[in-house]
Amino acid sequence: MTTTEIRASASLASIFGLRMLGLFLILPVFAVHAKSLPGGDNATLVGLALGMYGLTQAFGQIPFGMASDRFGRKPIIVIGLLLFIIGSLIAAIDTHVIWVIIGRAVQGAGAVSAAVTALIADSTRDEHRTKAMALVGASIGLTYAASLVIAPLLYASVGMSGMFLLVAALAVAAIGVVLFIVPPAPPRSPERASFRQVMRDPELMRMNFGVFALHAIQMSMFVVLPNVLVNAGGLPLNEHWKLYLPVVLASFVLMLPPIFVGEKAGRMKLVFVSAIALLLTVEFGLRVAIVQTQLSFGLVVMLLLAFFVAFNILEASQPSLVSRLAPDGSRGAALGVYNTMQAVGLFAGGAGGGWLAQRFGGPAVFTAGCLLTVAWLIIAASMKNLPRRAKRTAVPT
Numbered sequence: 001m002t003t004t005e006i007r008a009s010a011s012l013a014s015i016f017g018l019r020m021l022g023l024f025l026i027l028p029v030f031a032v033h034a035k036s037l038p039g040g041d042n043a044t045l046v047g048l049a050l051g052m053y054g055l056t057q058a059f060g061q062i063p064f065g066m067a068s069d070r071f072g073r074k075p076i077i078v079i080g081l082l083l084f085i086i087g088s089l090i091a092a093i094d095t096h097v098i099w100v101i102i103g104r105a106v107q108g109a110g111a112v113s114a115a116v117t118a119l120i121a122d123s124t125r126d127e128h129r130t131k132a133m134a135l136v137g138a139s140i141g142l143t144y145a146a147s148l149v150i151a152p153l154l155y156a157s158v159g160m161s162g163m164f165l166l167v168a169a170l171a172v173a174a175i176g177v178v179l180f181i182v183p184p185a186p187p188r189s190p191e192r193a194s195f196r197q198v199m200r201d202p203e204l205m206r207m208n209f210g211v212f213a214l215h216a217i218q219m220s221m222f223v224v225l226p227n228v229l230v231n232a233g234g235l236p237l238n239e240h241w242k243l244y245l246p247v248v249l250a251s252f253v254l255m256l257p258p259i260f261v262g263e264k265a266g267r268m269k270l271v272f273v274s275a276i277a278l279l280l281t282v283e284f285g286l287r288v289a290i291v292q293t294q295l296s297f298g299l300v301v302m303l304l305l306a307f308f309v310a311f312n313i314l315e316a317s318q319p320s321l322v323s324r325l326a327p328d329g330s331r332g333a334a335l336g337v338y339n340t341m342q343a344v345g346l347f348a349g350g351a352g353g354g355w356l357a358q359r360f361g362g363p364a365v366f367t368a369g370c371l372l373t374v375a376w377l378i379i380a381a382s383m384k385n386l387p388r389r390a391k392r393t394a395v396p397t
Helices: 003-024 030-036 043-071 073-091 097-109 113-123 126-180 195-200 202-233 241-265 268-290 297-325 331-360 362-381
Strands: none
Touching (some): 003 073, 003 126, 030 126, 043 113, 073 097, 073 113, 073 126, 113 331, 126 241, 126 297, 195 331, 202 268, 202 331, 241 268, 268 362, 331 362
């Protein structure tokens, strides 16, 4: 990768990490904090406060992605970050749970994931794009792991209002990163495909189903997994980060060789399909593990590591493939649809996993995940294998 590609990828990944920090940071502490607020004894309102961010993200991804195709990536990203700042300030009012719900809705309305991903794609060559997307995946994973560690400490020192104000201040800094550190994007094609073409493209439809399935599986697993860790290893809930952090870090190291080899050899389809197969193996293994009377904690940890390796490979490669498959001039629209399906998958996995666990028990969650993954494996098996396009003119340093 050139210095320009590295600079663009790293700086834009930090923007992604910031937005995910706004989502993750309150998760470990808000349910407890809400009890001190008027309306906080209403479980439905607490759930809305946690989930509203993702809901408005889902509605905003396509309009923001299409707008970035038309008006440019950076202006749209800045507008999204301004909305994020406004939402954080509203949530910091913290005198009633309703203010937190409104603030989270406005935070999520600045749905710039598609625009940021499209700008990464614009700024990197095809043969290096998956590595750039891997940086985004790393920023999300590290942000999630870090939030589990720092959220209780921040809450104890600055309170919930202080946490929202801190996130707002970081978003102000992020605007500076976009304006002064992210390199200018190369010229984009003036021609744009119709939205109908983007929606009906069969290869893009495969990717959209894939990201829906991946995040539905992720969310449904984590409805059950915390209790599995408590039962298997006697690990208290407030110490789960001690497992997640090293496992996530190790998975980033292990996911890089397959991506590098796949890109160099032009065999990303093989890497992609193999990662789906590994995901299926993990889900089946966890289903078998949790029906045993004596759980092996070591086995659960190994399966969890394998899950994150597969997840990170798929999380990095799918947006890269979408950016290459999208019609010229319509990357933002294609990635907007992709990110919308991601948000829908998160919602469906959380809601569906909770319903299955309550009605039929934990094994049913993994059974449903296995069936969804088998369907994804069948759909992905006939996808195109996009060869490395190494002859494209290099992005200037």
